[in-house]
Amino acid sequence: MEEPFVKTEIRKDENIVYKRTDLLVDRPLSYCPGCGHGVVHRLLMETLEEMDIQDKTIGVSPVGCSVLAYDFMNIDMLGAAHGRAPALATAIKRLWPDRFVFTYQGDGDLAAIGTAETIHACNRGENFTIIFINNGIYGMTGGQMAPTTLPGMRSSTSPYGRDVQTMGHPLKITELISNLPGVHYVTRQAVHTPSHVRKTKKAIRKALEQQKESKGIAFIEVVSNCNSGWKMTPVQSNKWMEENMFPFYPLGDIKVDGKLVEKKEVTEKA
């Protein structure tokens, strides 16, 4: 097929202002179309490249859709048992304090089966970065209810919507851990629009820079879509996320430089 509207005067190597980073392995990502996991993978790799720390970074991948993160991120990585990434990252960082260490975890991994590991690593004030992808569901296994599932939200195990009377309240684990003294930086971001992507990338940079000072856990929650689990198109799911997830999980900084952010965060729609 002939490609229309090609600007041959512009499409030259010296004019490239953006291309996929080589730190992402050159193979298709295993994620569903429009899934936020892919964006966060890319931002993380771009940040390592910009800081030129790819050879000094060790990542820990979870169990969940991003179980194969080590196949996509071209850096040293280990796969943890379900929920145990913060325990593994603790060992890695203590053995190699000069390395940059991060965990990459979903909400089922971090806030359900791994709750104990999450809370204790945060409370101990380990010096690594946690990237937490909250899509309010167990994406990988077919969209079951997670601790983070919203009240009234449908999932394959709450087909009539989450009833808090019988199924309990959603767990705001990010707010919870922000109260722990070992936690230095906590923020909640998103990656579905260009401005949100830019903010998330800044947050990732800040979190990794913090490791140089050994000040404790840096925790970045990314509220993301699971369009397959939510049974929507990617674009619909992003809209649904703005209307339903953000009011419950408001975006913005929660703790900066070891201090809780006082102001009440307003939900962003931009």
Added chain:
Amino acid sequence: MAKIKGDILVNVERCKGCEVCIAACPSSTIAMSKEVNGKGYHFAMKVNNDCTGCMNCAIVCPDGVITVYRGKISE
């Protein structure tokens, strides 16, 4: 007069047709193809010459399939 213009190159076989880039483009430069790629996805393609090279589409693309160019053009 020299003008700053942009262009995008979509890796058609890697595009998953999610349409997230369409909403991100301020100049309505992207639409989905009628054809499908080898995986059966409609793919992102340029439908006008208004690209400014702002990179919005590329940074929201979950699969990182868009390369963005920006340069001077004499018109």
